[in-house]
Amino acid sequence: MKIRIILPIRGDALIPEVLNEARHWALPTTTIDAVSLHSGSTSIESEYDDVMNGPGILAQVKQAAADKVDAIFVTCFADPAVPAAREIADMPVVGGFEPAVLTALGLGERIAFITVLPEVLPMLRALSRSYGIESRIAPPRVVNIPVQQLTDRRKLLAALLEQAKDAVVTRNEADVIVLGCTGMLGVAQDLQAALLEATHVHVPVVDPTAAAITWLESAHRMGLRPSRTTYMPPLNPH
Structure with a gap:
C-alpha cells in the first residue's frame, strides 16, 4: 500500500525526520511519501493555526486522492481538517489524536x-x-x-x-x-x-505516528474506509 503523509504546516524542513519515523513503524510492503503546505503557519499550536492551515491541508488531500494513494496521515495530534478530509477522500484518513x-x-x-x-x-x-x-x-x-x-x-x-x-x-x-x-x-x-x-x-x-501508520495499514488490509453516513460528500465541492 501507499501512504501519503501531509505535514499540515508550511515548510519542508521536518519531512526527512517524519518519513524516517513513519517508515520505522511501517511494514516492508508499505511505501510512504510526504508533502507539506505551500502557505500557512509553520506549526499548529492553537485553534487559529488549525483553521488557518485547513484549506492547505484539504488541497493536499485532493492531490493525494488524484495520486491514488491508499491512505492519508495528517501528521498533527490536533487532527486538523481530518473530518473534512474524510468527506472528500475515499480512503482511510487519520491525524495523530x-x-x-x-x-x-x-x-x-x-x-x-x-x-x-x-x-x-x-x-x-x-x-x-x-x-x-x-x-x-x-x-x-x-x-x-x-x-x-x-x-x-x-x-x-x-x-x-x-x-x-x-x-x-x-x-x-x-x-x-x-x-x-x-x-x-x-x-x-x-x-x-x-x-x-x-x-x-x-x-x-x-x-x-506509530499508532497512525499501523492503524492505516490495518484499515487498508481490512478494506475499510470512512462511512458515507457520517462523512457525507460536500454538496457544493470546490
Whole structure:
C-alpha cells in the first residue's frame, strides 16, 4: 500500500525526520511519501493555526486522492481538517489524536497526554469531549517546548520523563502515557524504558505516528474506509 503523509504546516524542513519515523513503524510492503503546505503557519499550536492551515491541508488531500494513494496521515495530534478530509477522500484518513487514543484505551484505564505548550490544551480537551472519553483522560500535561524546538531529543526526553513520573507515581492519575504531539519523534520507546527504570513498573507510552501508520495499514488490509453516513460528500465541492 501507499501512504501519503501531509505535514499540515508550511515548510519542508521536518519531512526527512517524519518519513524516517513513519517508515520505522511501517511494514516492508508499505511505501510512504510526504508533502507539506505551500502557505500557512509553520506549526499548529492553537485553534487559529488549525483553521488557518485547513484549506492547505484539504488541497493536499485532493492531490493525494488524484495520486491514488491508499491512505492519508495528517501528521498533527490536533487532527486538523481530518473530518473534512474524510468527506472528500475515499480512503482511510487519520491525524495523530484518534489512532493514539484508540490504542491507549486498550492498554490501561487512565490516559495522560503530554504535549508541547499550554496553548494546545484547550484543543486536546475539546477533542476528548468530542470522543466522549473525558472520564478516562487525566489532566493533560506540557513540556513547555515549542514544536520547532523539539529536535533537542535529550531535553525533550528529560521533560517528558519528569511529567510522566509525576502523572504515574506522584499523583497516581495515569496508566498510559500518550505523546501529545507528532513532532515528538523517536522518543516513545526511550521514554517507556526510562519510566520503567525510574518507577519499576511497566507503563505503556503510545507514539501517535506509530499508532497512525499501523492503524492505516490495518484499515487498508481490512478494506475499510470512512462511512458515507457520517462523512457525507460536500454538496457544493470546490
